[in-house]
Amino acid sequence: xxxxxxxxxxxxxxSYPALELLYNHPTFTxxxxxxxxxxxxGVFQTTGNKPPPMIPAKxxxxxxxxxxxxxxxxxxxxPEFPKKFPINSMNSQRAAVAVGLLYGEQEMSKVVREMxxxxxxxxxxxxxxxxxxxxxxxxxLGSAEKAKKVMEIIGGQEVKxxxxxxxxxxxxxxxxxxxxxxxxxxxxxxxxxxxxxxLDVVAEAIGKEWPPRDVKASL
Amino acid sequence: xxxxTLYIDCVSNYGYMALHLVKTHFSGVPLKLVxxxxxGIMQATGNRPPFAVPLKGNYMKLDAERTCRRYxxxxxxxxxxxxxxxxxxxxxxxxxxxxxxxxxxxxTVVEAFEKALWLEEVDIESQENCGAVLVKAVGKEDAGKVLxxxxxxxxxVKEQLKKNTEAAIKSGSFGVPWFVVKDKDGKEDVIWGVxxxxxxxxxxxxxxxxxxxxxxxxxx
Numbered sequence: 001x002x003x004x005x006x007x008x009x010x011x012x013x014x015s016y017p018a019l020e021l022l023y024n025h026p027t028f029t030x031x032x033x034x035x036x037x038x039x040x041x042g043v044f045q046t047t048g049n050k051p052p053p054m055i056p057a058k059x060x061x062x063x064x065x066x067x068x069x070x071x072x073x074x075x076x077x078x079p080e081f082p083k084k085f086p087i088n089s090m091n092s093q094r095a096a097v098a099v100g101l102l103y104g105e106q107e108m109s110k111v112v113r114e115m116x117x118x119x120x121x122x123x124x125x126x127x128x129x130x131x132x133x134x135x136x137x138x139x140x141l142g143s144a145e146k147a148k149k150v151m152e153i154i155g156g157q158e159v160k161x162x163x164x165x166x167x168x169x170x171x172x173x174x175x176x177x178x179x180x181x182x183x184x185x186x187x188x189x190x191x192x193x194x195x196x197x198x199l200d201v202v203a204e205a206i207g208k209e210w211p212p213r214d215v216k217a218s219l
Numbered sequence: 220x221x222x223x224t225l226y227i228d229c230v231s232n233y234g235y236m237a238l239h240l241v242k243t244h245f246s247g248v249p250l251k252l253v254x255x256x257x258x259g260i261m262q263a264t265g266n267r268p269p270f271a272v273p274l275k276g277n278y279m280k281l282d283a284e285r286t287c288r289r290y291x292x293x294x295x296x297x298x299x300x301x302x303x304x305x306x307x308x309x310x311x312x313x314x315x316x317x318x319x320x321x322x323x324x325x326x327t328v329v330e331a332f333e334k335a336l337w338l339e340e341v342d343i344e345s346q347e348n349c350g351a352v353l354v355k356a357v358g359k360e361d362a363g364k365v366l367x368x369x370x371x372x373x374x375x376v377k378e379q380l381k382k383n384t385e386a387a388i389k390s391g392s393f394g395v396p397w398f399v400v401k402d403k404d405g406k407e408d409v410i411w412g413v414x415x416x417x418x419x420x421x422x423x424x425x426x427x428x429x430x431x432x433x434x435x436x437x438x439x
Contacts, residue, residue, distance in 0.1 A: 049272045057264045057393035061411055068418065176274040194278055197414040201285060211417065 002206045003032040005182045007170035008112055009040035010096075010127055011089035012178035013066050016120035018196040019179070020075045023113055027208045028199075035109040037096035039089070040178045042167040047176040053086050069196055078123030092127040094154040095137055097163045102149060107141065114140045221423040222249040226387040226397040227329070228257035229313075230306040232283055232294070235337035237396035237413045238330065239292045248423045251322060252329040254313035256306070257395055259384040264393040268303065286413060290432065295340050309336075309343045312353055312369060314380045319368040320361055328365070331356035 006022060008015045019035070022028045044051055053059040063081050070077035092115055100108035118124045118136055125132040130151070138147035153159055173182050174192050181198070183191040183205040193201040203210035223241060227234035241250060261267065270276030280298070287294045309332050317325030335341040335352045342348055354362040369376055387397050391409050398410040402422040410418045420427035 047272055047274050049275060050267070055264055055266050055393055057388070057391055058266060060391055061393065061409075064409070065411075065415070171274070174274055174278060176272050176278065192278070192281070194282070195414075198282075200289070204289075 001032070002186045003034060003184045004028065004202060004206065005034040005036060005184075007036050007038045007166070007173075007175055007178065007180040007182075009038050009089055009178050010092045010112075010115055010119060011087050012040050013062060013120070014069070014196040015179040016116045017066075017069050017073065017075050018181070018199065019113055019116060020121075021073060021196070021199060022181075022202075025073075025212075027203055027210055027212060028206075031206045033109070034105070035112050036166050036170070037093050037100070037108070037112055037163065038167040038170050038175075038178070038180075039093050039163055041088075041090070042164065043171055043175055043177065043180075046168070046171050049176045051086055052177075059085075076117070076121040078120060080123065082119075082123070084128070087127050089127055091130060091133055091154060093163055094159050095133055095150055097166070098150045098153050098159050099137070099141070101158065101162065102153070103141070103146065111137060111140050220249065220401075221403045222251070222401045223419065223423065224251045224253060224399040226253045226255045226383070226392060226399075227333070227395050228255050228306055229309050229329075229332045229336050229343060230257055230303050231395045232298070232337055233413050234396045235294070235333045236283065236286060236290075236292050237398075237416065238333050240290060240413070240416055241419075242330070244427075244429045245419070245423055245425055248425075250326065252326045253383045253386070254310045254317070254329055254380065255384040255387050255392075255395065255397075256310050256380055258307075259381070260388055260392055260394065263384075263388050266393045270303075290428075294337055299336070299340070299342070301342075301344070304342075304344045306343065308346065309349055310380055311376050312349050312365065314383065315369040315372075315376045316353070316357070316365045318372070318376065318379060319364045320357065324357055324361065328353060328356050 004022060006019060008019055022033055043049070052062050067077060096108055096112045096115070099111045115136060119127060125136050127133060134147050134151050137150050138144045141147055170180050173180065177194060179195065181193040181202055183193065183202055185191060185205050186207070191201065191205040200210040223245060225238065225241060227238060229235070269279045286292070313325070313329045313332055316328035331352050332343060336343050341352060343352065350362070350366070353365055357365070390399055392411070394411065396412060398419050399407060400410060400419055400422045401407050403424065408418070408422060417427045
């Protein structure tokens with residue numbers, strides 16, 4: 001059976017629309033989706049790549065393209081781009097990993113996704129603020145107690161090691177940036193795809209078509 | 220009236236692919252091809268070519284192959300042995316063609332260089348080959364006019380290439396292919412890369428993906 005894995009970091013702008021589409025769009029919802037939190041900064045370091053915002057002209061274009069993409073597919077997006085960009089997502093990524101270790105993959109996927117919606121979709125919190133992080137996690141998990149447990153372990157060895165392992169896995173699969181998607185096709189092949197722009201590759205690998213003919217009817 | 224301005228340097232395979240798609244699917248839209256010097260854009264913006272990062276270079280090769288298959292873009296198998304190659308001369312010849320022969324024939328010469336490198340596997344680094352590409356594109360007489368401009372007005376040609384490159388940079392480019400597109404209401408937008416050709420299509424009122432594409436069995 002086909003499945004899609006997305007290596008995801010909250011800091012990665014285009015990972016937001018990519019995950020929203022993979023999570024919600026009828027084209028993708030019948031295919032199992034695995035969300036793997038990585039630390040994109042680690043990917044850049046390992047591969048020698050530079051984050052796009054380091055180049056002013058690229059940064060400008062990224063903003064332009066981000067809003068165009070979200071608008072095109074009716075994905076909710078914060079009215080103003082974050083003033084600090086890129087954000088340091090170390091804690092949010094560790095928190096996601098911690099949720100996975102404590103409460104399982106499903107809860108982890110939920111947390112990853114909803115952290116993204118709260119940050120990129122609504123501009124409601126600051127991922128660099130631990131207080132904000134705990135509040136957001138509590139809200140998503142529906143428990144202040146659970147969030148407290150998460151925050152207790154995010155600085156620990158187990159979480160750090162798992163985040164590093166996820167990050168290295170993505171690089172092993174060819175990642176040099178995010179979002180990085182790996183599709184296992186129905187006949188066991190592996191197809192890699194980079195960026196929200198490559199959802200057509202993901203779709204084709206699972207026997208679907210992207211973009212959908214009637215984009216306005218999306219989501 | 221909608222129009223497309225496309226900034227390219229023949230060193231970029233994506234530029235070739237973009238141009239092919241524009242000529243094939245947007246043939247009714249006024250098109251201005253502007254030869255730039257990609258090296259100059261990289262230098263001015265602090266950007267680097269994708270293959271400066273090995274994993275990115277690998278992915279770009281895969282991505283280009285897939286895109287060509289998806290859109291039935293005819294292209295050479297594999298990259299030139301020397302890649303990237305210096306294209307300063309090739310770009311100057313294209314600029315000179317625009318000066319000597321006007322926009323339309325200038326476009327023809329730009330196209331010819333793209334096809335020469337990316338379809339016909341011509342080594343466009345050599346002066347001799349540049350001359351041959353030029354003659355094939357516009358014939359001996361016009362080729363002569365271009366070469367005259369190139370050799371007698373060298374400074375003007377250099378200056379124009381510089382101006383083209385700076386125009387791209389000024390409009391926000393950090394790479395090629397770089398589109399500046401006007402829709403039928405005169406609204407202008409900048410669009411980067413073959414990946415975003417759907418936006419170009421949207422602006423000029425062409426269905427995307429194109430209706431006529433043969434649905435091949437995808438072998439990814």
